[in-house]
Amino acid sequence: MAxxxxxxxxxxxxxxxxxxxxxxSPNPTITSMEVEVKLRLPNxxxxxxxxxxxSPYHLKTHAQENIxxxxxxxxxxxxxxxxxxxxxxxxxxxxxxxxxxxxISNGISRIEEDEEPIDPSIGRACVSEPWxxxxxxxxxxxxxxxxxxxxxEKGLVCLGGFRNVRAVYEWNGLKxxxxxxxxDFGMNYEIECESCDPEKAKDLLEEFLKSxxxxxxxxxxxxxxxxxxGKLPK
Numbered sequence: 001m002a003x004x005x006x007x008x009x010x011x012x013x014x015x016x017x018x019x020x021x022x023x024x025s026p027n028p029t030i031t032s033m034e035v036e037v038k039l040r041l042p043n044x045x046x047x048x049x050x051x052x053x054x055s056p057y058h059l060k061t062h063a064q065e066n067i068x069x070x071x072x073x074x075x076x077x078x079x080x081x082x083x084x085x086x087x088x089x090x091x092x093x094x095x096x097x098x099x100x101x102x103x104i105s106n107g108i109s110r111i112e113e114d115e116e117p118i119d120p121s122i123g124r125a126c127v128s129e130p131w132x133x134x135x136x137x138x139x140x141x142x143x144x145x146x147x148x149x150x151x152x153e154k155g156l157v158c159l160g161g162f163r164n165v166r167a168v169y170e171w172n173g174l175k176x177x178x179x180x181x182x183x184d185f186g187m188n189y190e191i192e193c194e195s196c197d198p199e200k201a202k203d204l205l206e207e208f209l210k211s212x213x214x215x216x217x218x219x220x221x222x223x224x225x226x227x228x229x230g231k232l233p234k
Contacts, residue, residue, distance in 0.1 A: 031114040034099075034194065037202045038109050038219035039209070040233065041189035044180075046214055050191065051178055053212060057169040063089050067127050067161040068224060072154035076145070082224055083133075083145060083156065085123045094123035098141045102225075107218030108198045114141055130158045162227050174201055181223055186232045190219060 041047050069083040070076045076083060081100035088094070097115040104110070116139065126133045133156050136142045145151050162183045169176040177192040195201035209216050221233060 034113040037193040047189040064164040068159040091120040094120040
């Protein structure tokens, strides 16, 4: 369907369509440092226990599909960066993100992030034909990828990806994200919490989990790093 959509668009039309999707966003984003608490849950039973306990605070649940791209000669990954398309809830939304310089220690993750919305149909077409991504000059992120990482004629390659079910909760002044991540090689379970005071948020979460006798550990790798490793953390 996405391919048929693009076949009926000239390149200028494609760019105008994408630019409209970006410029009309009520909350355009800029490069920022994403700081999150990341706690790994050992199995589905533990995940379900946490879900049941915090169920009164549930806000929404998203079905996500994450697809990643790199330069043909590892132009992004060699500089600790990655380009991601994230599709939400059967393609009702698509966000393009550029993430760089990840650092994770003692259950706290820090990473530079820039993101903006694009039309999901265009996103799907770019997954099928990655050479289309660098043609979208109206995207701030694509301009950065070309200018800062030297993505040129050889373009981008699709690395594949994974699916994630994310339940979102408002709990004790924190926004909790309870993740069930589906890799080709297995399932991973995690609690994430973005915070400007990650140490305090981590203390609250650890106290909560311990008070309910819930086993957990500090995440020591991002979801993308796990995907690229091809195996679940021990």
